[in-house]
Amino acid sequence: MVISGIRLPMMTSLIVWAVIWEIAGHTDAGFILPPLSRIVWRVFEIVPTASFLDALLITGRAFLLGNAIAIGIGVPLGILMGRSVIADRLLLPWVNLFLSAPLSALVPVIMVLFGLGETTIVLVVVLFSMWIIVLNTRAGVRAISPSLVEMARSFGANGWQAFSRIYLWAALPEILAGIRLGMIRAVKGVVIGQLLVSVVGFGTLFEIYQSHFLMEHFWALLLVLFSFAFTLNELLAGLERRFAYYAASR
Amino acid sequence: MTPNIAPAEPRQTPGLAPIPPVATRPIVEVKSVSKTYAGGVEALSGISLDFPEGRLTTLLGPSGCGKTTLLKIIAGLIPASGGQVFVDGREVKGPGPERAFVFQDFALMPWASVIRNVAFGLELRGIAHGEREAIAERHIARVGLKGFERKYPHELSGGMRQRVGLARALAVDAKVVLMDEPFSAVDEQTRRKFQEELLELVANEGKSFIFVTHSIEEAVYVSDRIALLSRRPSRVSAIIEPKIVRGGDPEKIRRDSAYLDVVEDIWQQLKHYLD
Ligand SMILES: Nc1ncnc2c1ncn2[C@@H]1O[C@H](COP(=O)(O)OP(=O)(O)OP(=O)(O)O)[C@@H](O)[C@H]1O
Ligand SMILES: [Mg+2]
Numbered sequence: 001m002v003i004s005g006i007r008l009p010m011m012t013s014l015i016v017w018a019v020i021w022e023i024a025g026h027t028d029a030g031f032i033l034p035p036l037s038r039i040v041w042r043v044f045e046i047v048p049t050a051s052f053l054d055a056l057l058i059t060g061r062a063f064l065l066g067n068a069i070a071i072g073i074g075v076p077l078g079i080l081m082g083r084s085v086i087a088d089r090l091l092l093p094w095v096n097l098f099l100s101a102p103l104s105a106l107v108p109v110i111m112v113l114f115g116l117g118e119t120t121i122v123l124v125v126v127l128f129s130m131w132i133i134v135l136n137t138r139a140g141v142r143a144i145s146p147s148l149v150e151m152a153r154s155f156g157a158n159g160w161q162a163f164s165r166i167y168l169w170a171a172l173p174e175i176l177a178g179i180r181l182g183m184i185r186a187v188k189g190v191v192i193g194q195l196l197v198s199v200v201g202f203g204t205l206f207e208i209y210q211s212h213f214l215m216e217h218f219w220a221l222l223l224v225l226f227s228f229a230f231t232l233n234e235l236l237a238g239l240e241r242r243f244a245y246y247a248a249s250r
Numbered sequence: 251m252t253p254n255i256a257p258a259e260p261r262q263t264p265g266l267a268p269i270p271p272v273a274t275r276p277i278v279e280v281k282s283v284s285k286t287y288a289g290g291v292e293a294l295s296g297i298s299l300d301f302p303e304g305r306l307t308t309l310l311g312p313s314g315c316g317k318t319t320l321l322k323i324i325a326g327l328i329p330a331s332g333g334q335v336f337v338d339g340r341e342v343k344g345p346g347p348e349r350a351f352v353f354q355d356f357a358l359m360p361w362a363s364v365i366r367n368v369a370f371g372l373e374l375r376g377i378a379h380g381e382r383e384a385i386a387e388r389h390i391a392r393v394g395l396k397g398f399e400r401k402y403p404h405e406l407s408g409g410m411r412q413r414v415g416l417a418r419a420l421a422v423d424a425k426v427v428l429m430d431e432p433f434s435a436v437d438e439q440t441r442r443k444f445q446e447e448l449l450e451l452v453a454n455e456g457k458s459f460i461f462v463t464h465s466i467e468e469a470v471y472v473s474d475r476i477a478l479l480s481r482r483p484s485r486v487s488a489i490i491e492p493k494i495v496r497g498g499d500p501e502k503i504r505r506d507s508a509y510l511d512v513v514e515d516i517w518q519q520l521k522h523y524l525d
Binding site for chain 1: 322325326327345346347349350351353354355357359360361362370371373374375402404418422
């Protein structure tokens with residue numbers, strides 16, 4: 001960004017918004033939107049507490065497990081759908097349905113079916129992240145040049161070798177993009193889920209903060225979760241860029 | 251030196267043959283193979299053709315006549331709708347280690363280094379890492395890419411990429427090398443260089459080559475035998491043995507009247523397919 005001849009660093013706009021937030025926080029709006037400085041202060045206060053670490057552990061573990069399951073099922077399923085017309089016809093409508101459906105509405109159902117433990121969080125993560133992984137993997141597989149597949153067959157590749165040495169690698173740029181988008185959706189899913197039912201993980205904390213009207217705590221927690229999602233996105237996008245060099249030349 | 255053109259089987263020219271006469275044993279036998287694609291396109295109809303061992307045989311024909319189809323059936327990549335193919339006396343049921351394919355678009359794995367691409371056929375056969383890299387290194391040097399082992403395909407020119415494709419096919423030490431328009435994606439200078447190297451391979455490797463090209467000149471220049479295919483559904487319309495005297499100055503060969511006569515003759519036969 002260049003304003004009147006001076007190059008401004010990327011973070012400038014963030015700083016501007018932070019300042020506006022800070023000023024707004026000192027007006028009457030501070031009632032629900034406290035100044036940023038105090039929120040940041042609260043972040044350091046609540047992060048070391050046992051209840052926060054507890055919530056982080058439960059949510060984090062479930063988040064990782066859920067994503068692992070979503071990848072473990074989503075990638076092979078996407079490859080299958082990209083390869084087999086029958087599987088594609090059979091499954092694509094469902095994948096599209098789940099991708100566009102308002103999944104938050106299903107969260108309470110899962111809670112009723114599977115209780116309020118970690119299983120539920122894991123399932124919510126899977127439910128939110130899997131479909132975009134399937135769809136992206138499918139798109140990646142369909143973009144593979146047929147001669148690469150023929151090459152593998154002509155040199156004697158069996159089904160497993162074709163999967164692990166060709167399909168997986170050729171579709172990797174799309175798969176990684178799918179995983180990144182899936183994780184972002186999973187963060188949403190977990191937060192929405194825990195807000196909706198507010199008995200497990202961060203939901204408990206949000207509930208406590210809200211009921212006691214601890215707005216600074218509430219925002220601090222949101223800030224932590226946002227930065228977490230942002231960092232995750234950046235890390236995965238960095239990984240994607242490492243493999244992007246061959247995305248154009250398959 | 252008279253060009254030898256016959257409607258079906260080659261007739262041997264009397265006189266001094268510059269190369270020993272074509273070996274009697276065919277390495278690949280195509281017996282009344284037909285192919286109808288799903289959707290009803292009849293690409294081949296009862297084609298029969300023998301490929302002599304240790305020689306380069308070219309499939310030449312109008313665009314879309316089924317050259318690639320025939321090559322892929324020989325490779326075992328697609329099934330024939332009828333007829334049989336025998337390679338080294340055994341019927342083709344699918345891809346096999348005695349055949350290797352060189353692809354028109356190179357078909358290199360862009361995520362793998364040159365050496366891994368070249369060693370890929372060996373990797374699939376479960377040959378240990380060190381051993382297959384040693385073999386791959388030899389063949390990389392053989393095609394003139396020494397020093398490029400750790401480079402990636404996108405760092406190479408088109409001609410170099412096809413060298414990788416060629417090295418990969420040579421590395422598995424197949425008896426029959428199948429090449430589908432391998433030089434059509436490289437520039438003219440590289441193409442001529444490739445033709446010289448191909449001739450050298452045919453002379454020194456003791457392998458049999460089946461070659462597909464669009465270029466009459468290229469076919470006449472590199473082939474021991476040319477199978478001229480008719481328009482779809484394809485049959486063999488003529489078999490030609492150019493009998494070019496090898497080893498001389500390439501420029502001279504390309505100006506030689508015998509060479510030019512064969513080119514002209516094939517052109518006359520193919521011309522009427524264009525309309
Ligand atoms: N998978 C396929 N399904 C249906 N038809 C096909 C398929 N592959 C090829 N064909 C058709 O079969 C015919 C022969 O195709 P083939 O690719 O073998 O010809 P070719 O001689 O190699 O052509 P070119 O000189 O253009 O490379 C063409 O008419 C083509 O359209
Ligand atoms: Mg072709």
